Amino acid sequence: MPAEDRAALVLAATPIGDSRDASPRLLDELARADLVAAEDTRRLRRLTDRLDVVVAGEVVSYHEHNEASRTPELVQRIAAGARLLLVTDAGMPSVSDPGYRLVQACVAEDLPVTCVPGPSAVLMALAVSGLPVDRFCFEGFLPRKAGERERALAALVDEPRTMVFFEAPHRLAATLTSMVSVLGEDRPAAVCRELTKTYEEVRRGPLADLADWATDGVKGEITVVVAGRPAGEATVSDPAEVIPEVLERVGSGERLKDVTRDLAARTGLSARAIYDQAIRAR
Structure with missing residues (x-):
């Protein structure tokens, strides 16, 4: 048959x-x-x-x-x-x-x-983004709540591959702002809007510029492409550098173990080292 x-x-x-x-x-x-x-x-x-x-x-x-x-x-x-x-x-x-x-x-x-x-919106956005496409990962939609969204992005700080996200137009500005906060204002990115449609648009530039552009409101289907961490980019090497953030987040109600695990994933530091130093600082 x-x-x-x-x-x-x-x-x-x-x-x-x-x-x-x-x-x-x-x-x-x-x-x-x-x-x-x-x-x-x-x-x-x-x-x-x-x-x-x-x-x-x-x-x-x-x-x-x-x-x-x-x-x-x-x-x-x-x-x-x-x-x-x-x-x-x-x-x-x-x-x-x-x-x-x-x-x-x-x-x-x-x-x-x-x-x-x-x-495929994923592959088309990658192709037109102008960012490296030899290795990439698809992250879908980020969480809607700001705290959860930033924690999800924190786990991607050291991701070396180009990242692709979907986002709703009414959440784009908030998502790009979170990306600026977590990934850095100079991280190269592209926002691809209405792919293959009459008003197709691709905006390329640093995350900070894209976040400013999106504050006026954006319509249509959105795919966001973000460059991975550049090879050799410096990462946090001393737990003392993250302790102010630990204390601030714990003071806001987060559990110390959750915060240290999150920061360890984001920085490459030892979770135990962050935890012990936070205990001493408290």
């Missing part, structure tokens, strides 16, 4: 903005799938209308609110011989979108899983 006719889970990338980026394989899979699971069935309908393709199979919703309950049913359909096409609103399923849970369940049942490659 040809591979394209076999029962399988097919993860298919959809356009991130411009519908002309849809691949011929995506159109073929939409037309032949027994079952199409879509993050938003209305958006799928709008896409298929623009592509002038008719979905012959059954269409069901599959999103963050029902993926836990719907996954077993979809796995059973594949096991019974269905070819299931999974699409999200934009880009590749399971990359900051529903899909991972279903892939994991199919792998556990030894069911075929394949992919229709296509548009």
